Amino acid sequence: MAIASWNARFLTGVEIIDRQHETLFETVNTLADAVKLNNESPRVLGYLELLVRLTQEHFTTEEQFLRESGNRQLRSHLEEHRGLDAKLQELRTKHAQGGLVSADVTLFFAEWFAHHINEADMANGVSDWKPAPTPGA
Ligand SMILES: [Fe+2]
Ligand SMILES: [Fe+2]
Numbered sequence: 482m483a484i485a486s487w488n489a490r491f492l493t494g495v496e497i498i499d500r501q502h503e504t505l506f507e508t509v510n511t512l513a514d515a516v517k518l519n520n521e522s523p524r525v526l527g528y529l530e531l532l533v534r535l536t537q538e539h540f541t542t543e544e545q546f547l548r549e550s551g552n553r554q555l556r557s558h559l560e561e562h563r564g565l566d567a568k569l570q571e572l573r574t575k576h577a578q579g580g581l582v583s584a585d586v587t588l589f590f591a592e593w594f595a596h597h598i599n600e601a602d603m604a605n606g607v608s609d610w611k612p613a614p615t616p617g618a
Contacts, residue, residue: 485509485591491598495546498602501539505594508532513587520581529576532590533569540566543602558601565593 485506492499512528519525540562547555576582 483510484513484588485594491595491603493598493603498539498543498546501535501542502594502598502602505532505535505539506591508535509587509590509594512582513584513591516582516584516587520583525582526573526576529569529573529582533566533573536569537566554601561597561601565597 487503487506491502508531512532515524515528
């Protein structure tokens with residue numbers, strides 16, 4: 482069973498953000514399945530690396546929107562992002578050095594994303610976010 486279940490209450494109305502969020506949920510689920518199957522498998526490190534990369538890409542996109550819309554909670558929002566990023570990096574380093582990812586860790590990511598989307602992304606003026614206009618459009 483998927484530990485991170487995507488549903489409509491996570492929709493922000495900003496298409497690129499919603500797509501990224503959904504992909505993050507899928508990646509957490511894939512990582513959790515790999516951990517359950519065999520947490521010593523090199524696949525776990527691969528999915529962890531993917532989660533790190535997708536999370537960083539997402540935070541970059543979201544932070545650009547927040548800056549462009551002059552969001553007043555920018556600082557605290559960024560702190561939450563940096564906190565998760567640091568945790569992911571630490572976990573990736575630990576795993577690369579032989580430490581194993583546990584089911585508790587994947588559950589933590591699932592809960593972090595669900596909570597953050599509802600409490601930070603949506604509560605902090607998501608409707609003000611406007612993607613940068615496409616050049617020539
Ligand atoms: Fe987000
Ligand atoms: Fe966020």
